[in-house]
Amino acid sequence: MSHVLVIYTDDEPGVLTRVAMLFRRRGFNIHSLTVGPTERVHVSRMTVVVDTDEATARRAVEHLRKLVNVLEVQQLGHGRNVVRDLALLRVSTRQGRSEVLQLVQVFRANVVDIADDSVVIECTGSLGKIEALVDSLRPFGILELGRTGAVAMARGLRSEDSNRLAAVATVAPGSSGAMSV
Amino acid sequence: MDRTGAQIIWECLLREGVETVFGYPGGAILPTYDAMTEYPIRHVLVRHEQSAVHMADGFARASGRTGVVVATSGPGATNLVTGLATAMLDSIPLVAITGQVGSGLLGTDAFQEVDITGITLPITKHNYLVTRAQDIAPAIREAFAVASSGRPGPVLVDITKDAQQGRATLDWEGAAPTRHLRHIPPSPSQVDLDRALAMINAAQRPVILAGHGIQLSGARAEVLALAELAQIPFAETLLGLGAVPASHVLSLGMMGMHGESWVNQAIQEADLLIALGMRFDDRVTGRLKEYAPNALKIHVDIDASEINKLVPVDVPLGGDLKQVLQAMLPSVKAADHTPWLERIRSWRGDSAVRDIKNLPDDGHLYAAHVMHDLWKITKGEAVVVTDVGQHQMWEAQYYHHDGERSLITSGGAGTMGFALPAAIGAKLARPEAEVWVVAGDGGFQMTFAELMTAVQEGVKVNIAIINNGYLGMVRQWQALFYEGRYAATPILSPDFVKLAGAFGIHGERVEKRSDLEAAVARARQQPGTALIEFKVEQEDSVYPMVAAGAALHDMIRRPSPSPIAETGADPV
Numbered sequence: 001m002s003h004v005l006v007i008y009t010d011d012e013p014g015v016l017t018r019v020a021m022l023f024r025r026r027g028f029n030i031h032s033l034t035v036g037p038t039e040r041v042h043v044s045r046m047t048v049v050v051d052t053d054e055a056t057a058r059r060a061v062e063h064l065r066k067l068v069n070v071l072e073v074q075q076l077g078h079g080r081n082v083v084r085d086l087a088l089l090r091v092s093t094r095q096g097r098s099e100v101l102q103l104v105q106v107f108r109a110n111v112v113d114i115a116d117d118s119v120v121i122e123c124t125g126s127l128g129k130i131e132a133l134v135d136s137l138r139p140f141g142i143l144e145l146g147r148t149g150a151v152a153m154a155r156g157l158r159s160e161d162s163n164r165l166a167a168v169a170t171v172a173p174g175s176s177g178a179m180s181v
Numbered sequence: 182m183d184r185t186g187a188q189i190i191w192e193c194l195l196r197e198g199v200e201t202v203f204g205y206p207g208g209a210i211l212p213t214y215d216a217m218t219e220y221p222i223r224h225v226l227v228r229h230e231q232s233a234v235h236m237a238d239g240f241a242r243a244s245g246r247t248g249v250v251v252a253t254s255g256p257g258a259t260n261l262v263t264g265l266a267t268a269m270l271d272s273i274p275l276v277a278i279t280g281q282v283g284s285g286l287l288g289t290d291a292f293q294e295v296d297i298t299g300i301t302l303p304i305t306k307h308n309y310l311v312t313r314a315q316d317i318a319p320a321i322r323e324a325f326a327v328a329s330s331g332r333p334g335p336v337l338v339d340i341t342k343d344a345q346q347g348r349a350t351l352d353w354e355g356a357a358p359t360r361h362l363r364h365i366p367p368s369p370s371q372v373d374l375d376r377a378l379a380m381i382n383a384a385q386r387p388v389i390l391a392g393h394g395i396q397l398s399g400a401r402a403e404v405l406a407l408a409e410l411a412q413i414p415f416a417e418t419l420l421g422l423g424a425v426p427a428s429h430v431l432s433l434g435m436m437g438m439h440g441e442s443w444v445n446q447a448i449q450e451a452d453l454l455i456a457l458g459m460r461f462d463d464r465v466t467g468r469l470k471e472y473a474p475n476a477l478k479i480h481v482d483i484d485a486s487e488i489n490k491l492v493p494v495d496v497p498l499g500g501d502l503k504q505v506l507q508a509m510l511p512s513v514k515a516a517d518h519t520p521w522l523e524r525i526r527s528w529r530g531d532s533a534v535r536d537i538k539n540l541p542d543d544g545h546l547y548a549a550h551v552m553h554d555l556w557k558i559t560k561g562e563a564v565v566v567t568d569v570g571q572h573q574m575w576e577a578q579y580y581h582h583d584g585e586r587s588l589i590t591s592g593g594a595g596t597m598g599f600a601l602p603a604a605i606g607a608k609l610a611r612p613e614a615e616v617w618v619v620a621g622d623g624g625f626q627m628t629f630a631e632l633m634t635a636v637q638e639g640v641k642v643n644i645a646i647i648n649n650g651y652l653g654m655v656r657q658w659q660a661l662f663y664e665g666r667y668a669a670t671p672i673l674s675p676d677f678v679k680l681a682g683a684f685g686i687h688g689e690r691v692e693k694r695s696d697l698e699a700a701v702a703r704a705r706q707q708p709g710t711a712l713i714e715f716k717v718e719q720e721d722s723v724y725p726m727v728a729a730g731a732a733l734h735d736m737i738r739r740p741s742p743s744p745i746a747e748t749g750a751d752p753v
Contacts, residue, residue, distance in 0.1 A: 062486035
């Protein structure tokens with residue numbers, strides 16, 4: 001069962017190591033992990049998808065909350081999230097460019113580069129959609145595949161709930177200038 | 182006022198209330214040592230950095246204050262690792278300050294450069310790499326706050342040489358920490374408190390599991406109030422010994438692998454377990470599937486990640502133990518559990534309780550005799566610092582600790598070599614206390630160089646070496662589970678009396694129980710550190726025992742007939 005955790009952290013060197021080390025050390029299996037900046041300066045946001053049971057996911061949350069660099073952890077409820085993955089695929093067009101381009105349209109993906117005998121396709125969507133696209137294109141020959149892992153957000157949060165998170169995210173993002181390794 | 186980074190380090194330590202640090206100098210920490218002489222802080226020079234952490238650890242355990250260690254980069258820093266892991270597993274507040282190569286050399290494999298923040302990441306609560314003088318004060322202040330707040334633990338601050346040499350203004354107020362407040366444990370919900378209270382008020386066969394958290398939270402009075410009001414007996418973990426008084430009428434004794442049989446039986450037959458500041462370690466639960474099968478479970482812990490980790494509980498109460506109990510106590514109903522207490526008493530009476538204390542001295546000296554006699558002679562008032570192994574368990578069984586912080590031992594990590602350095606730290610924290618080291622011949626040989634530290638620092642500890650010529654606990658496992666193949670467990674020792682002489686301290690050897698009392702008296706009278714080697718029965722084992730992975734009620738008992746009988750007598 002996969003669980004989606006959203007983790008707000010200080011934007012400091014080494015924070016990713018701390019989070020990744022925690023998952024390794026406690027034996028939580030990471031399916032994907034993405035990290036990037038947020039609407040707040042000095043605050044990063046990680047989306048971690050873990051394959052585990054509910055109790056273990058909850059324990060992961062409690063362990064994450066012990067890290068000094070972690071401001072807030074949310075465990076997203078099932079079915080109430082927007083979960084998006086980005087994939088770039090280089091696909092051979094030797095077996096017919098038009099068929100490939102048709103599939104791109106069907107999946108509402110984009111062609112971002114065209115070479116003599118291949119195209120680069122960009123696709124954003126749920127994990128299932130991307131896997132379906134990959135499966136559809138496999139017979140043509142996938143020359144290269146890069147995926148980002150999931151970025152997720154809860155659906156239907158009222159603005160005051162979002163503000164609460166924003167308030168959490170402002171709790172002293174590092175009074176210390178020291179690098180937290 | 183402009184200061185060097187090195188001065189800022191000491192100024193911060195001073196303002197944090199530090200009076201004593203334990204350390205060892207070296208190249209990358211030299212600027213800091215050079216500045217040390219300007220500050221009224223006592224530095225204890227150790228013989229090995231591992232011992233510096235154990236000393237700071239013993240200091241912290243004896244006093245409740247944060248212990249401080251200073252070491253250099255590279256091997257100086259890596260030598261801290263075992264001590265930091267020991268403190269991490271037992272929730273001991275420490276701040277370790279290490280020197281690091283200059284920031285320009287970081288990542289170049291410079292002389293004595295080691296990535297100590299990387300290495301210690303999983304064995305510290307948090308760590309820092311500081312490369313600028315102006316970042317030192319915020320890092321140190323936050324380190325102290327993190328180490329001592331919530332569930333305590335060790336924090337490491339790695340400071341480059343150029344940061345120590347650079348100059349900055351110390352902005353003490355501006356460096357006030359806040360991030361440690363991010364995860365202050367929430368109080369449990371009223372719903373959960375009410376559920377717990379309903380269970381406590383309805384229980385027929387309740388048992389309190391008393392852990393180290395009682396000590397850390399300062400919740401002894403509240404725990405005793407709960408136990409007395411509702412007449413709930415309490416069993417202690419190894420680190421819970423002394424957190425509640427052993428002589429209390431409701432105290433059952435130690436639980437777990439070498440716990441008393443009636444204690445484990447009470448846990449297995451309880452209808453309610455109230456776990457207070459303990460974490461269901463495998464050494465106290467035995468096989469989890471068969472652990473306390475009839476009991477509802479309430480778990481109070483300041484670390485929410487400990488709740489439901491191994492034992493699923495019915496009511497999770499995440500929060501500070503003292504506050505949680507204060508919230509509950511007004512609603513706890515007075516109860517009378519006489520039938521339950523009588524039943525436990527009957528197990529205690531007829532369950533062939535180990536008791537080797539009253540046997541005539543037949544020429545053999547048993548470690549249990551030594552512990553029991555030491556307990557009587559010191560009136561149970563000493564601070565005992567044990568190493569790890571058989572003697573540690575015998576101490577836990579036969580030295581009955583009433584006082585808080587009176588047993589100092591490496592529980593979670595089981596670190597051999599801990600006792601002597603930790604005892605030196607404990608004595609420095611509590612100079613008025615009588616401090617005894619109880620160590621085996623194996624563990625003592627790991628860190629006995631610290632005898633010279635005790636001499637150089639004028640520290641008096643009394644040392645009881647329980648010498649059975651084996652790495653006894655490992656030998657016991659080999660005897661029980663490896664068909665008696667004693668691979669690498671027979672161990673030779675130096676002549677400990679002569680060794681004491683070489684260090685310039687009092688030393689003697691005891692081989693008969695009748696010589697024990699006088700020898701202990703002589704050691705106590707010595708103005709300085711004194712050592713007694715007790716030559717004990719070589720192949721004695723610790724009983725009862727729950728084999729690793731066995732159910733808690735499935736105990737291995739002392740084979741009978743045996744030169745050491747089990748009787749039903751209560752401790753004298």
